[in-house]
Amino acid sequence: MTPNPPWVQALKPAGPQGHELLQLERDKSSVPVAKLSEFLFTKEAIERKRRVLKVLESEKVFNKNQNYFAGRVDRFETALARAKRLRQLKVQHGWNQEDSIVANDLISEPGPYGLHESMFLITLRDQGTPEQHELFLKKAENYQIIGCYAQTELGHGSNVRGLETTATWSPEDKTFIIHSPHLTASKWWIGSLGRTANYAVVMAQLIIDGKPYGPHPFVVQVRNLKTHEPLENVHVGDIGPKFGYNTMDNGFLLFNHVKIPHVNMLARFSSVDLSTNKYVRPMSASLVYGTLTWVRSHIVLQSGSVLARGVTMATRYCAIRRQFQDRDAPQSEKGETAVLNYTMVQVRLLPLLAATFALHFTGQGMMRFYAESQKKIHGNANTASADRGAGPEETHAGSDSLADLHAASCGLKSLASSIAAEGLEVCRRACGGHGYSSFSGIGPWYADYLPTTTWEGDNYMLSQQVARYLLKSARSVKKGEKPTNDTTQILTEFLARSDMGAAFDIIGKDEDLVAAFAWRTAYLTFEAYKHRDEEKKAWNDLLVDFYRLSKAHSQYLVVKNFYEALQSPSTTDVLNEETRTVLHKLFRLFALNTLEQESSEFYQSGATTVRQIILARTNTVMKLLKEIRPHAVRLVDSWDFPDWQLDSSLGRYDGKVYEDLFHRASELNPLNAITVDPYPESSVLFKNDKSRDFKSKL
Amino acid sequence: MTPNPPWVQALKPAGPQGHELLQLERDKSSVPVAKLSEFLFTKEAIERKRRVLKVLESEKVFNKNQNYFAGRVDRFETALARAKRLRQLKVQHGWNQEDSIVANDLISEPGPYGLHESMFLITLRDQGTPEQHELFLKKAENYQIIGCYAQTELGHGSNVRGLETTATWSPEDKTFIIHSPHLTASKWWIGSLGRTANYAVVMAQLIIDGKPYGPHPFVVQVRNLKTHEPLENVHVGDIGPKFGYNTMDNGFLLFNHVKIPHVNMLARFSSVDLSTNKYVRPMSASLVYGTLTWVRSHIVLQSGSVLARGVTMATRYCAIRRQFQDRDAPQSEKGETAVLNYTMVQVRLLPLLAATFALHFTGQGMMRFYAESQKKIHGNANTASADRGAGPEETHAGSDSLADLHAASCGLKSLASSIAAEGLEVCRRACGGHGYSSFSGIGPWYADYLPTTTWEGDNYMLSQQVARYLLKSARSVKKGEKPTNDTTQILTEFLARSDMGAAFDIIGKDEDLVAAFAWRTAYLTFEAYKHRDEEKKAWNDLLVDFYRLSKAHSQYLVVKNFYEALQSPSTTDVLNEETRTVLHKLFRLFALNTLEQESSEFYQSGATTVRQIILARTNTVMKLLKEIRPHAVRLVDSWDFPDWQLDSSLGRYDGKVYEDLFHRASELNPLNAITVDPYPESSVLFKNDKSRDFKSKL
Structure with a gap:
């Protein structure tokens, strides 16, 4: 580490300082951050995180200073040292499984004991x-x-x-x-x-x-x-x-x-x-079947927080970064505008902020659904942990509900990990040039997360399993069998109205918004049924339709889970009015923005009018962006990522973006220890390390 | 380098070998690869590439063996050595500017002299x-x-x-x-x-x-x-x-x-x-203005070949990689199917293959357009190089054409670099798990290309310049001024039919397909005009509309350029019937696939019927995929990337995918030189390098 010269140390960023700007943001909203965090994760989980973090922070081997600089061999070496030390700490502190998971989350890098453990x-x-x-x-x-x-x-x-x-x-x-x-x-x-x-x-x-x-x-x-x-x-x-x-x-x-x-x-x-x-x-193979379902449901739950890391970093930075004046701003407001005020930035970031909550509630719903179905299979109450969380109690009928769970876990794993992976890249780009620096923290996190779109079932392959299940459900409904779960229920309702069509008021009524997603799923299911069962089209010729169908069904499930979570007494009893209002706006933003992106399927299925979709985009969504905007920083704060975990210059809680970028570049960067000989005719490459001689490379 | 043991050296991949599979692919089509390459790049350019490649391949410093393994300091050191040697070679061989550009393209890494030069x-x-x-x-x-x-x-x-x-x-x-x-x-x-x-x-x-x-x-x-x-x-x-x-x-x-x-x-x-x-x-600042326009036009031209590298690697690998049996295949065909046969893979890769040509022709059109406008400005013929290439001669009226060129360069830079960057990631994922390995070659190439979406005008920011220009054009047309270029022409035509609407036969007629894109641009332009000039909406509230408008206009320009390139005598005189037929299918695939992805805007503008868009997707596009499929490998071959340039296990011309992956992993990988002590209680990390002692890290 080379300290900067005194005249550099004396420099500060121009204009209002990062911590002042973030304070202004936090003053704009009164969403109770700590309360919302507890609601999302439970008080115990947050305390556990603080306790484990304290231990890790005090251990030199977990210092992240050189993570972004080190090459492969050095990174692996450090990861091995960390894995060993972590194991020692577990024994020493008597950490249980949950403590260990939290420790790994905080360290945030895959380690050499990963598959062993x-x-x-x-x-x-x-x-x-x-x-x-x-x-x-x-x-x-x-x-x-x-x-x-x-x-x-x-x-x-x-x-x-x-x-x-x-x-x-x-x-x-x-x-x-x-x-x-x-x-x-x-x-x-x-x-x-x-x-x-x-x-x-x-x-x-x-x-x-x-x-x-x-x-x-x-x-x-x-x-x-x-x-x-x-x-x-x-x-x-x-x-x-x-x-x-x-x-x-x-x-x-x-x-x-x-x-x-x-x-x-x-x-x-x-x-x-x-x-x-x-x-x-x-x-029977049902046990393995169950494990895979658990793994996929867990990926769904994780996807919310995976994405939330990127959204946290991008939102904080976009509240600090200022660029250009607002063209229409009055002359008195002379300074540059925070980029988070630009609607083009809002429309990229805020729907992702909404998605973090949508995925989190959906993941919780899946874990609950899984626990219930395990309870039924094993016929005892031990396996079903009484998870705290949102959503009304539902009853599921045995094997039907198991197949429904399996299909949901496949479709949602595919959708959720795609939203998270692609969303992280959107967050990175929303940070402009600095998003490309490793110090942004988003790029490395994105790169480590990407395999999730491929493992535990490739996101494209999985969609075939969802389609297979929906086709089976359609056949049963067509035969006149009674609905046994939510999927056959929405198919039955669609069929009952096939001579009437639909008229969902997607802007005026939340239930209609959810119902429009169900309608589209049912429409696409029966289209697939027609192609496969009636027209006898080849399976391979329908893979694109199946992928769309799986996506549509999974989007319906996310919208439904988000909606139900907000209706649940465990939500309404715990959160104050303001928080619930903001979460409700996030629900509407997520649903309407998704609907607008997939609008052609909503048109084709006749779920909505063209006029309402146009209005949803040009009017409702734009209004929601404006209304959510003041709460953005507090909402990402509620995800409660310690700076140590994020390891990001752009996403710091205190807003010292430029100081941190500069510190890492100028004082921690090993490349600055070399002095180049820049002339092409000289065979010396690094003046202060002549062992790296040009001629030896020829 | 550690050689594999003899029993490993004796192993071959199972089933038909990669080179046999690619030979089968090449036998399926008779598109004349060398002829098409010459058409795309000229014979001189291809000969130049061969000549420069020969020099580079024979120089040890340009050996790429360790590129994917080396850490930052080592990579920079090698890049510096290469930059120096390249300069020496330029002097030695008397290379001109074009030779140098080719050398840099072949080396394919940014170097320390980059900004100097x-x-x-x-x-x-x-x-x-x-x-x-x-x-x-x-x-x-x-x-x-x-x-x-x-x-x-x-x-x-x-x-x-x-x-x-x-x-x-x-x-x-x-x-x-x-x-x-x-x-x-x-x-x-x-x-x-x-x-x-x-x-x-x-x-x-x-x-x-x-x-x-x-x-x-x-x-x-x-x-x-x-x-x-x-x-x-x-x-x-x-x-x-x-x-x-x-x-x-x-x-x-x-x-x-x-x-x-x-x-x-x-x-x-x-x-x-x-x-x-x-x-x-x-x-006057017009000179600088001109330089930026040139830089952006050049990015458009490059984007085709940038994307083509990824499409080449993914297409070749997907022709070799086999997974699952086709569900509907007869029992006699027992083996697994090449993943390129799956429609879900085709629908991701083949539209990108079409895009490579679309962007290439559009880039050529932009460079020609630029040369013409320079000729007009400077009033002499020297600056306008008589570029060989597709597209009919057009006349452009002075400053109007300059503004049109400027707007086109902004919009197309934004669209083309986004298509290339996002397309590369699609290619990487189409390669499944192995796409994640650095040896795929796609990831590193994508990572190096990404800043292009931000520099020379951020892709989102640029869209405002396009919207500003289109608004200005709309005002002039509204005032009844005569059209002076293609943009005002399509706006005028739209306005003339505002009481009648449109009826474009997007599936039956190519001209209608192009016209539907023009119609949508004009529709969105006048919508923006209405919002800004009549309803006096704030600029910031319209940024999302402006981004869509810019994208729509730029997509129109790409579709139009592709179409015109195919009509041009320089195409029809040079290419044989089969090649032209395949290129025409690629044009239709690009246009219809783009239209389908943006279908809600086509509905809303009334450019197309809902029925034709549904048919385009479920019918026409699926048929085009099938028809283009047999030519895929020959088409990527025509992009003529030497293996040395691609540096990809998956994209090798000879199909030795598995041999190359294995060779790089087991014989070139420096991590395999270390021997780990795996036990948590031991303070030794690497048994054969005790300097890396665990205790020193604590």
Whole structure:
């Protein structure tokens, strides 16, 4: 760190200072920030965050100063040090699972123990027998072995059945032979495998007596527990740099006829019988099904806060950044205007601010829905945590509600992660030139988040599952079967009015606004039904329609969840009038702005009049932007991100944007330690480090 | 480089090999690739590329092997070495300006001489007097001084008038005092300044006798020519890492009352009179105006090829990548399907493929339009290079055509760079998981391109200039003035039919398709006119409408340029029937797909029927995708990107996707040289490099 010269230290930003400008913003609104935060996250969660943050801030290894500067090897090294220290802290402070999650959120970078602590432990726990728990899980929980979950291959992503790695049962010596028959069989993208793990749960095609039984999980040691060198006939390493996620060592893995004992096949659901050498059939797959649904619902819940980080940074900065005078402003107001006052900035940022709440409430709704359906399946109350949150109690009928939940989790995972990823990029660009600096904090966060649009079901692929479910529902409704859940309900209502059409007052009535989204979903569902079932169009020719259908259905679910959350007693009893009014405006902004962006489908379905959509855009939305604008900073404050977590010059709570940008650039930047020889004919590159000589590069 | 073990070296990808799959693709079409390339770029340009490529490939310093792995300091160091070597090669081979541009395109990374070789030289040349040319330009051309162009400040981007840096005329000693009054006055984002430049053209507010005269250019030395250390009272350095562009040393710069001589104010257009100490008024600003128009038109031309790189990589990879079986495929076709066969992939990639051609022809049209208007302004034929290319000759009436050109360049810069930037991200995601690897080549290219959406006029800001021009045109048409260019022509035609409405057959007739875009522009123009001139709405309340208007107008221009290029004799005489048929399908795909995405505006303007838009999407576009699909690989081949330029595992001409991914990951990846100690209680991080000890990090 090189301090700036005294005459530079004496300089301040021109005009009103950042902290003054943010104070002005906070004075414009009286939304009770702390109260709203508690409503969103619970008081306990906020206290937990403060407590864990205090510990992390005091540890040098978690200092983020060099995060944006360091290259891959250094970043990985620091991430490893952090992972180790975090594990030590957990033991030392007796942190539970929730504390650990909060710590990871605050650190905000994927770490080398990431897959060990999630999928490796979960898979051992869920799919292992008691004997296997003793053998593997205990050691894994004590970090005596470090593992990962090796499913995806170089040539195979979403299609698990296409995996090439084989596990061939050898009855002579009662072992499995794990083998990679081709280069494309190489495991690929496997988190924590590249450099860190010495064990892997490997998904491989089970083969008994020449017959394939599909992919199954096998526990395979890949590195020596002492030397950490790869075992014989195992080729393993890191797959190289990525667009983001570079603190994680995603790895590759190839096997050359590697033998593992019988006990290494995870045998809770299916196995090979030792005496008969026969395959033992699996139990129902509903448990795995449930896990995936939980994972996707969790992505929906996270998406709100993922996006909120970007919106927080952009909103605070746009309240400070001033550019040009308002053309129509009176001569007396001579200064430049905060860019947040420009409607073109508002129309980009404020609907995203609305989306953060929409997604948060939807995610909470999904988690509640999941808990309820688990309760029904398992027939006991233990699994259903009585989540605090918005939304009226609903009743769901058994398996129908499970299928509904599954489809909703697929569609919403796709929609929510797309909104968050694309929204973050909108936030970055709304920050103008400085959004491109790593110090903005938005770019690195966006880059790390992007894989969420691909993993746990590619966002495009997933839409087919939603369409399949809606087609099934349409068939049942067409047959005259009674509605059993919300989806069949809205389809039935649509069909009942097919001779009458609709007349939703989307601007005048909130219920009509929600109903218009339901109508569009139903319209598109029956269009798809007509194409597929009546006109017998090829599945592949309908993928674009299916994607639109899935998006429409998921948008309906978000609008509905947002609306219901605002009606719920848990909301109306807790929040004051002003807060509820602002949240209601956010609901309307989110719904009407979404409707306007998808207006052609609303026209075509006859859900709305052309006139109301034009008015919604030119009138209602513009008015809502103006009304929400004064609350923007307080609303992002209520997301309660500590500066330490954001690690952003632009998004600082105190508004010291320019001071922080300058400090990081001039005082923390390692590139400024080198002195260049700039002349083309000189072979010296860095005057103060002659080891980097030009000639050696030729 | 660590070679793979022999058993790994023996492995091949499963199933048909990449080169076989691409050969099958190339066999499906007979579009003459070389012929089409020559048509797009000219034979000379292609030969030039081959010649320069040969030189670069043979130089070790340009080897790209480590580009994706290296950290910031190492990347900058290599970029500096490359910049120096490139300069040496230029001298050695006598390369002209065009050769140099091609070399930079092939190297494809911003370099430390970037701003010296562009804005520094251009500004000295254009704005300097002969005396100043002698003093500064000559030295700069010989690389005895290395410069940059310092305009943007920490607190000031697009609004040049808001710059804070001052240049105060001191009549006593006939000097200017350059000063940064606040922290926000720090120059920021200045390319080549961070570490490389020793001179800068500084834009500063000229102050004479206490009176401000606006921003003017001053030549200021910032570093010692021998030691390269900053001069006294100059604080200069690199601004730190960015989302991309990290081979460039964007810099900051602060002055503490630095004196420079009178001759350092670039004085071709305005100056301070040495004897009277008075300001000498500037000449017309039309020249600068012209330069910006040229720069923007060039961005439009580039955008086609920028996007084409991503489309090339994604198209080739999607032809090789296979996933799932087609649900409706007969049992006999057992294998997985190339993802390019999925309509959901086609509908994302093929309209972008169409856009590459649309933007290329539009860019060529803009460059021709620019040359013509320069010819008119300067009244001689020298400046108008007789560009080969598509499009009929048009006549433009003097200043009207200049204003039209200016507006078109603003709108098209905004639209084209947005299409290219967003399109690249679509290409990256179309590659699924592997798109996230740096080896895909798309992510790094996207990250480097992104600033184009902000510089040379922020894409949102620029739309106001287009709207201003269209409003002015509407006023003239409303007054009954005769149309003087295409814009006033389409407005006049719209007005003439305002009592009749329109009936464009967008599916049946190409001319109607173009006319529907013109109609929508005119409709939105008069809507804006009504809001602003009649209803007196505030400018700020109309920014969203203006942005839509600008987009609509620019989309019309792209559709029109594409259409005219296909009609031009220079196209019809050169290309064979099959090629013209395919290009015509691409035109229709681009136009109809764009129309469908913006359908609500087409409905509202009454340009089209709802029925035709539905049919366009569900029928025409889907059919076009099918028809274009077999030509996709040959079409991207015609963009003629050498593998060396693409530096992409996924986009290789020979289809060796998996071999290349594996080679880079396992054999070139420096992270695989470290051996981790994975246990949390151990303080060792890397077993083979104990200097990186955990304890030192605590």
